[in-house]
Amino acid sequence: MPGVSARRLSHEERRQLAVNLTRVVTLYRSILDAYIIEFFTDNLWGTLPCSWQEALDGLNPPQLATLLLGMPREGEVARYRSVWPLTLLALKSTAYALAFTRTPGFQTPSEFLENPSQSSRLTAPFRKHVRPKKQHEIRRLGELVKKLSDLTGCTQVVDVGSGQGHLSRFMSLGLGLMVKSIEGDQRLVERAQRLDQELLQTLEKEEKRNPKVVQTGPRHPPHHVVRLREGACHALEEYAERLQKAGPSLRTHCYRAALETVIRCAQPELRRPGVQGIPRVHELKIEEYVQRGLQRVGLDPHLPLNVAALQAHQAQENRVVAFFSLALLLAPLVETLILLDRLLYLQEQGFHAELLPIFSPELSPRNLVLVATKGPLGEALSLLETEDS
Ligand SMILES: C[S@@+](CC[C@H](N)C(=O)[O-])C[C@H]1O[C@@H](n2cnc3c(N)ncnc32)[C@H](O)[C@@H]1O
Numbered sequence: 001m002p003g004v005s006a007r008r009l010s011h012e013e014r015r016q017l018a019v020n021l022t023r024v025v026t027l028y029r030s031i032l033d034a035y036i037i038e039f040f041t042d043n044l045w046g047t048l049p050c051s052w053q054e055a056l057d058g059l060n061p062p063q064l065a066t067l068l069l070g071m072p073r074e075g076e077v078a079r080y081r082s083v084w085p086l087t088l089l090a091l092k093s094t095a096y097a098l099a100f101t102r103t104p105g106f107q108t109p110s111e112f113l114e115n116p117s118q119s120s121r122l123t124a125p126f127r128k129h130v131r132p133k134k135q136h137e138i139r140r141l142g143e144l145v146k147k148l149s150d151l152t153g154c155t156q157v158v159d160v161g162s163g164q165g166h167l168s169r170f171m172s173l174g175l176g177l178m179v180k181s182i183e184g185d186q187r188l189v190e191r192a193q194r195l196d197q198e199l200l201q202t203l204e205k206e207e208k209r210n211p212k213v214v215q216t217g218p219r220h221p222p223h224h225v226v227r228l229r230e231g232a233c234h235a236l237e238e239y240a241e242r243l244q245k246a247g248p249s250l251r252t253h254c255y256r257a258a259l260e261t262v263i264r265c266a267q268p269e270l271r272r273p274g275v276q277g278i279p280r281v282h283e284l285k286i287e288e289y290v291q292r293g294l295q296r297v298g299l300d301p302h303l304p305l306n307v308a309a310l311q312a313h314q315a316q317e318n319r320v321v322a323f324f325s326l327a328l329l330l331a332p333l334v335e336t337l338i339l340l341d342r343l344l345y346l347q348e349q350g351f352h353a354e355l356l357p358i359f360s361p362e363l364s365p366r367n368l369v370l371v372a373t374k375g376p377l378g379e380a381l382s383l384l385e386t387e388d389s
Contacts (some may be wrong), residue, residue: 001186002102003097003098003099003100003102003111003218003332004017004097004098004099004100004101004336005100005101005187006107006339006354006355007354007355007356008102011344011347013349014340014343014344015376016060017098018337018338018341018344019108020098021333021336021337021340022337024098024330024333025330025334026154027173028091028096030047030326030328030329031047031048031323031326031330032330032331032334033226034047034323034327036253036256036257036320036324037138037253037257037259037260037272037329038258038260038272039253039258039314039316039319039320039323040257040258040260040261040262040272040316041199041255041257041261041264044323045316045319045323048323048326049085049087051083051085051087051294052087052088052130053084054091055082055084055085055088056068056088056319056322056326057318057319058318058326059318059322060246061242061243061250062243062244062246063242064243064318064321064325065240065243065244065324065325066078066174066244066324066342067080067084068092068322068326068329069239069240069243069245069325069329070092070096070235070238071240073240073244073298074107091326091330092329092331094333095179095329095330095333098333098336099332099335099336100332100335100336100339100340100355100356100368102357102359102361102366102367102368104356104357104358104359104361104363104364104367105357105385110131110360111135111136111139112136116132116188117131118132119132119135119136119139121139121175122135122138122139123174123275124172125199125202125203125206126138126169126170126173126174126199128199128202129164129166129195130166130197132363133364134166135358136360136363136364137167137359137363137364138170138171139170139357140165140176140358141167141369142170142171142175142360143175143367143388144356144358144371144384145157145170145171145175145177147177147281147383147384148371148373148384149177149381151373151377151380152373152374152375155177155178156180156181156346157171157178157179157180158175158179158180158181159171159179159180159182159222160179160182160191161183161276161301162181162182162183162188162224163180163183163185163188163192164184164186164188164191164195165181165189165191165192165193165195165196165222165224166195168181168192168222168224169192169195169196169199169221169222171222171283172219172220172221173196173199173219173220173221173358175204176220176327178220179220179222179223180222180223181222181223181224181225181227181376182224182225183224183225189224189225190344192222193224194243196221196224197221197224199221200221201217203219205299206357209312212278214327216382217231231254236328236329236331236332236365237361237365238365239324239328242269243321243325247282248282248283249282250279250317250321251281251282251317252281252282252298253320253321253324254313254314254316254317254320254321255281255284255286255289255293255314256275256293256312257313257320257321258276258289258290258310258313259289259290259293259294260272260288261309261313262293262294262303262310263294263297263299264304266294266299266300266303267299269304270299273296273297274296274297275296275297278292278293278296286307286310286311286313286314287305287307289311289323290305291305291311335366339355339368339370342370343355343370346370346372350374351372351373351374352372352373352374352375352376352377353370353371353372353373354370354371354372354377354381354383355368355369355370355371355372356368356369356381356384357369357385358384358385371384
């Protein structure tokens with residue numbers, strides 16, 4: 001994916017990028033601020049310029065992936081069936097030109113060549129209960145933190161938003177760091193503590209069987225604490241892949257937006273209530289989905305429904321997908337602006353700060369890590385990105 005590399009920019013250029021991003025994000029704020037479940041209630045399609053509506057109307061999901069998100073399948077050439085307005089083409093180019101690149105400046109050797117679900121660079125106890133993407137992430141991030149700790153002499157690590165503690169566990173029991181883990185969900189903390197105990201027992205057994213192979217010495221499992229604040233994320237590449245497959249799960253946003261029209265009629269003050277967890281949405285007729293949704297939000301599931309109106313909404317499924325794709329196209333700009341804001345803030349506070357793409361983007365597209373140190377790292381910074389042999 002093209003884009004800007006933060007490392008090549010001077011402080012002044014970073015500030016200018018933040019100004020440009022703010023201008024673009026402000027220009028398209030109505031798309032970014034929209035809730036896709038209000039597609040019908042707030043006539044979101046009608047908020048787009050007429051020339052955009054014309055260009056996007058009737059495109060199916062794979063065409064949206066290729067033409068709008070710029071992610072053609074291998075060997076596929078983008079063919080436009082009409083002349084797109086310059087504003088839309090400009091948005092597409094701008095979205096890529098101003099976002100930080102996620103392409104790492106180093107070759108990542110695949111750790112999943114032999115077995116797609118087991119990283120060859122983690123030992124079995126640290127892979128247990130951990131999905132491959134997460135195996136890659138905890139290893140890369142843990143190793144980066146270890147190098148930073150060695151370089152700076154900093155011995156205490158705090159993992160904020162530690163979830164089930166996979167990263168904390170690898171850093172403390174795998175790399176020997178002292179870790180404090182903070183997590184907002186009490187259930188995850190309890191599970192993390194159980195997994196800590198399980199891993200400690202496994203490592204002790206292995207140590208008895210084969211003392212030379214297992215790292216010995218005092219073991220400090222992570223210290224877990226419950227705390228909560230807010231956060232959210234989305235990924236463009238993942239959605240583009242779903243568009244290319246054109247699977248029935250893409251229907252969900254349209255169904256949910258149609259449900260919102262019924263909710264709004266029945267109880268106007270009830271806005272965007274959560275209805276997660278309706279199983280097998282794509283196998284339901286739209287009216288069946290709406291009935292289940294009404295029940296979920298505490299309304300009468302037997303309310304008389306205007307099935308023709310619901311079906312008319314369903315016929316606009318591709319428009320809903322197109323609008324959501326536009327919002328996702330802009331999402332990396334928002335992410336870049338947030339990262340840049342943090343980077344500039346740290347620099348202005350006297351820290352040396354860099355953004356490094358440290359995960360393989362195929363495995364983990366949101367791969368930029370913000371590294372800040374009190375002293376300059378100089379050449380050592382490049383060490384943080386590289387893979388150890
Ligand atoms: C992607 S998960 C982290 C996974 C974890 N690092 C691991 O290796 O398993 C993010 C976690 O952050 C927690 N979280 C997000 N924002 C938080 C906050 N501001 N305070 C505390 N926990 C937070 C969520 O509950 C979630 O469990």
